[in-house]
Amino acid sequence: MTQSPAPLPFTRYAYLGPAGTFTEAALLQMPGVETAEKVPASSVLSALTMVEEGTVDAAMVPIENSVEGGVTATLDAVSVAHQLHIVAEALVPITFVVASRAPTTLSRIRSLTTHTHAWAQVRRWAEVSVPHAEFIPASSTAAGAQALLRDDPAADASICAPLVAEQLGLHVVARGVEDVPGAVTRFVLVSRPGPIPEPTGADKTAIMIPLPEDRAGALMELLEHFSTRGVNLCRIESRPTGDGLGQYFFSIDLEGHIDEARVADALAGVHRISPKIRFLGSYPRADRRPQQITSEVSDAAFSAARTWIEALRRR
Numbered sequence: 001m002t003q004s005p006a007p008l009p010f011t012r013y014a015y016l017g018p019a020g021t022f023t024e025a026a027l028l029q030m031p032g033v034e035t036a037e038k039v040p041a042s043s044v045l046s047a048l049t050m051v052e053e054g055t056v057d058a059a060m061v062p063i064e065n066s067v068e069g070g071v072t073a074t075l076d077a078v079s080v081a082h083q084l085h086i087v088a089e090a091l092v093p094i095t096f097v098v099a100s101r102a103p104t105t106l107s108r109i110r111s112l113t114t115h116t117h118a119w120a121q122v123r124r125w126a127e128v129s130v131p132h133a134e135f136i137p138a139s140s141t142a143a144g145a146q147a148l149l150r151d152d153p154a155a156d157a158s159i160c161a162p163l164v165a166e167q168l169g170l171h172v173v174a175r176g177v178e179d180v181p182g183a184v185t186r187f188v189l190v191s192r193p194g195p196i197p198e199p200t201g202a203d204k205t206a207i208m209i210p211l212p213e214d215r216a217g218a219l220m221e222l223l224e225h226f227s228t229r230g231v232n233l234c235r236i237e238s239r240p241t242g243d244g245l246g247q248y249f250f251s252i253d254l255e256g257h258i259d260e261a262r263v264a265d266a267l268a269g270v271h272r273i274s275p276k277i278r279f280l281g282s283y284p285r286a287d288r289r290p291q292q293i294t295s296e297v298s299d300a301a302f303s304a305a306r307t308w309i310e311a312l313r314r315r
């Protein structure tokens with residue numbers, strides 16, 4: 001049985017702005033956010049810094065795309081550079097339009113502006129449909145669309161969400177230009193380390209594990225701790241630590257909550273191999289998919305095993 005996530009204890013949120021970004025759409029999914037203050041930031045890094053400095057309580061940032069994989073800048077910032085915890089996630093279906101200020105055709109477009117993350121998702125379409133168009137990076141899809149309304153816009157058109165084009169009164173030159181229909185971006189809400197959201201029965205835990213150096217089979221050993229306790233991994237990526245060639249960490253999302261015995265036991269096992277492991281948060285799954293746990297790795301089974309050992313030791 002799964003429980004609904006509890007309301008978030010925050011009143012001020014940062015997000016990659018301005019209004020109309022996909023990140024804002026993710027933030028608007030958070031329970032209770034309607035009455036909270038929403039502060040637009042000009043980059044993911046500045047949103048994270050606002051959290052660290054206490055200007056806001058939490059920030060929504062993109063972390064993974066179903067087509068492109070991890071948003072490395074966010075993964076690295078949350079895993080290494082910042083002391084932040086993930087407290088919620090949101091999934092946003094992504095579709096893009098090409099928008100221009102005045103009516104035009106694709107063949108007349110010589111430059112396109114959008115966020116790099118959006119450009120990565122329309123690149124193949126662009127090669128075929130606007131092969132001569134130059135890409136001009138914007139701080140977000142909505143910022144790129146707004147820039148078209150300036151006196152002397154740098155680009156002929158922008159790639160943005162359909163709603164933004166509509167709200168700004170732009171002309172839609174083409175719709176559904178994403179290379180892979182049905183793509184979804186996963187966003188996470190990060191805050192300063194504090195109380196961990198309660199387990200709901202459909203949760204994820206994020207961790208960062210520096211790979212032990214000069215230890216044959218270290219990855220296999222790490223993974224065994226999860227498999228023997230029936231802990232399913234939903235994402236595993238290796239990233240350079242930034243400290244020198246050959247130094248890597250694993251960024252892992254697993255199914256379950258730190259309050260569950262099998263998850264805590266697996267993490268304790270990993271800690272013995274890689275003591276610099278970092279816990280980055282346990283939080284409710286956005287898709288609310290309940291966990292499938294076999295009886296031998298249930299909390300009850302762990303508790304019975306502990307009781308048995310304690311009884312043996314008391315003899």
Ligand SMILES: O=C(O)C(=O)Cc1ccccc1
Nearest residue numbers: 021022023115117118140141
């Ligand atoms: O620029 C935006 O609207 C964002 O929120 C970043 C982004 C861009 C493209 C897909 C997902 C997120």
